[in-house]
Amino acid sequence: DQQVKQNSPSLSVQEGRISILNCDYTNSMFDYFLWYKKYPAEGPTFLISISSIKDKNEDGRFTVFLNKSAKHLSLHIVPSQPGDSAVYFCAASGYGSARQLTFGSGTQLTVLP
Amino acid sequence: EPEVTQTPSHQVTQMGQEVILRCVPISNHLYFYWYRQILGQKVEFLVSFYNNEISEKSEIFDDQFSVERPDGSNFTLKIRSTKLEDSAMYFCASRVQGNRGSPLHFGNGTRLTVT
Numbered sequence: 001d002q003q004v005k006q007n008s009p010s011l012s013v014q015e016g017r018i019s020i021l022n023c024d025y026t027n028s029m030f031d032y033f034l035w036y037k038k039y040p041a042e043g044p045t046f047l048i049s050i051s052s053i054k055d056k057n058e059d060g061r062f063t064v065f066l067n068k069s070a071k072h073l074s075l076h077i078v079p080s081q082p083g084d085s086a087v088y089f090c091a092a093s094g095y096g097s098a099r100q101l102t103f104g105s106g107t108q109l110t111v112l113p
Numbered sequence: 114e115p116e117v118t119q120t121p122s123h124q125v126t127q128m129g130q131e132v133i134l135r136c137v138p139i140s141n142h143l144y145f146y147w148y149r150q151i152l153g154q155k156v157e158f159l160v161s162f163y164n165n166e167i168s169e170k171s172e173i174f175d176d177q178f179s180v181e182r183p184d185g186s187n188f189t190l191k192i193r194s195t196k197l198e199d200s201a202m203y204f205c206a207s208r209v210q211g212n213r214g215s216p217l218h219f220g221n222g223t224r225l226t227v228t
Contacts, residue, residue, distance in 0.1 A: 032214070034216060036219075041221065041222075042221050042222075043117070043119075043204050043206075043219030043220050043221045043222050044156065044204070044219045045219070046216035046217065046218065049214070049216060051214070089156065091156075100146070100158040100161055100169055100171075101158065101217065102158070103155050103156040103157070104155065105154070105155050106155075
């Protein structure tokens with residue numbers, strides 16, 4: 001079951017530069033998307049979300065872009081900081097399953113000082 | 114900031130034994146969940162719970178699994194007869210509302226090792 005895909009298992013970025021994490025989905029019923037960040041030995045922490053009625057949502061250094069026609073979303077972190085180094089999970093939920101999230105496999109972001 | 118707390122952080126058990134994983138959701142949250150992550154794999158939904166009953170469950174959540182909210186604060190996941198493939202990180206989560214705009218808050222997980 002690959003309804004939510006994060007094709008890059010890892011990404012390295014220099015401190016101060018932009019980090020772009022990508023996510024693709026296949027289920028047309030998904031209409032709400034979230035990004036979670038996870039540090040080792042901790043649970044996922046909610047970062048930012050976007051509804052399918054929008055194409056962009058911004059919160060400080062974090063911006064999520066949604067391209068519904070391409071079934072693609074991305075998370076931009078500007079500027080990247082070493083403390084941003086973590087695994088980032090894309091997650092989606094759909095009208096037919098309002099209570100659960102479907103997660104991608106995650107992308108390990110490493111921000112180099 | 115209120116947190117979801119899970120105990121124990123690590124549980125080792127022998128195959129065939131019963132385990133109970135415990136969670137204390139955030140106090141004003143009404144919706145509760147269990148997810149798991151097998152090493153190297155995705156975070157997978159197990160079950161959601163609202164108003165003292167299961168509202169959704171995945172195909173993973175078979176008859177060996179059960180959940181309970183025994184009092185006003187705890188939320189437990191029981192595995193009756195553990196199998197080797199149950200070894201995973203189990204995450205409890207809660208949310209204040211059931212609508213999709215209400216994000217899940219996760220605990221730090223219980224690492225279950227079945228030997």
